[in-house]
Amino acid sequence: MTSNENISWETIACPVCESESFTHLFKKNTEPFVKCDKCSLILINPRPNYEKIKETYGNDYSRDYAKKATTKLKRSLRRVRLIKNRYVSTGRWLDIGCSAGFVVRSAIDSGFDAFGIDIEPWGINYGKTNLQLNNIVAGIIEDQSYPDQYFDVISLYDVIEHVPDLNLLVNELKRILAAKGVIHIITPDIGHRRVTKPLSDWKEIKPSEHLYYFNKTTLNKLFNKHGLNIVKTDFAFKTSLKAYIQHI
Numbered sequence: 729m730t731s732n733e734n735i736s737w738e739t740i741a742c743p744v745c746e747s748e749s750f751t752h753l754f755k756k757n758t759e760p761f762v763k764c765d766k767c768s769l770i771l772i773n774p775r776p777n778y779e780k781i782k783e784t785y786g787n788d789y790s791r792d793y794a795k796k797a798t799t800k801l802k803r804s805l806r807r808v809r810l811i812k813n814r815y816v817s818t819g820r821w822l823d824i825g826c827s828a829g830f831v832v833r834s835a836i837d838s839g840f841d842a843f844g845i846d847i848e849p850w851g852i853n854y855g856k857t858n859l860q861l862n863n864i865v866a867g868i869i870e871d872q873s874y875p876d877q878y879f880d881v882i883s884l885y886d887v888i889e890h891v892p893d894l895n896l897l898v899n900e901l902k903r904i905l906a907a908k909g910v911i912h913i914i915t916p917d918i919g920h921r922r923v924t925k926p927l928s929d930w931k932e933i934k935p936s937e938h939l940y941y942f943n944k945t946t947l948n949k950l951f952n953k954h955g956l957n958i959v960k961t962d963f964a965f966k967t968s969l970k971a972y973i974q975h976i
């Protein structure tokens with residue numbers, strides 16, 4: 729970990745309800761975890777500035793990921809089938825935070841025209857070389873200028889809890905999602921009954937890395953602001969929230 733001595737801190741309003749009133753819960757690695765007094769979202773606030781947060785995305789993140797390639801590919805295929813059987817059987821798929829591109833590979837193999845994006849170049853290079861993927865890019869979604877209503881499926885697996893500007897992202901998701909399209913999100917579920925107590929011991933509590941801790945209610949409020957709505961959640965044995973989101 730980098731020393732916290734010389735970093736700057738950013739205080740944000742609640743990204744879900746815009747409140748600026750928070751109750752302190754605990755500190756971990758000097759970072760304060762707080763609860764929004766209005767909507768109950770739990771987040772790190774103030775938080776290290778974005779440059780610091782980007783440091784947590786070392787290449788190790790994707791290198792570890794690539795090592796478990798077979799397992800990841802199987803899991804990706806299961807996730808693609810969930811969408812294919814229930815919502816959309818063909819069309820354009822965008823995987824945000826695609827890492828090496830296993831979801832993109834699985835979606836292509838399942839008949840989708842699939843694309844991926846990730847802020848970290850190492851995984852993208854791995855996917856191009858080892859998974860024969862051409863439609864994956866290193867960057868952020870807001871810079872891609874995708875056409876309106878372009879994607880039938882947009883997936884964000886273990887991604888939304890990392891994103892510095894949530895409202896910018898969700899606004900863009902709303903714009904690029906097809907009229908009958910679906911967004912599939914998996915993120916840690918702070919409302920899950922198996923979350924460790926005390927909360928500071930929960931394995932998903934990750935300073936600089938997991939910036940927000942949603943439950944179904946707070947996640948839905950965030951998407952409702954932008955004209956989107958959770959239409960279904962899947963049962964999760966582990967402490968994950970698995971949500972399907974469509975236009976209201």
Ligand SMILES: [Zn+2]
Pocket residue numbers: 742743744745746747764765766767768769
């Ligand atoms: Zn709030």
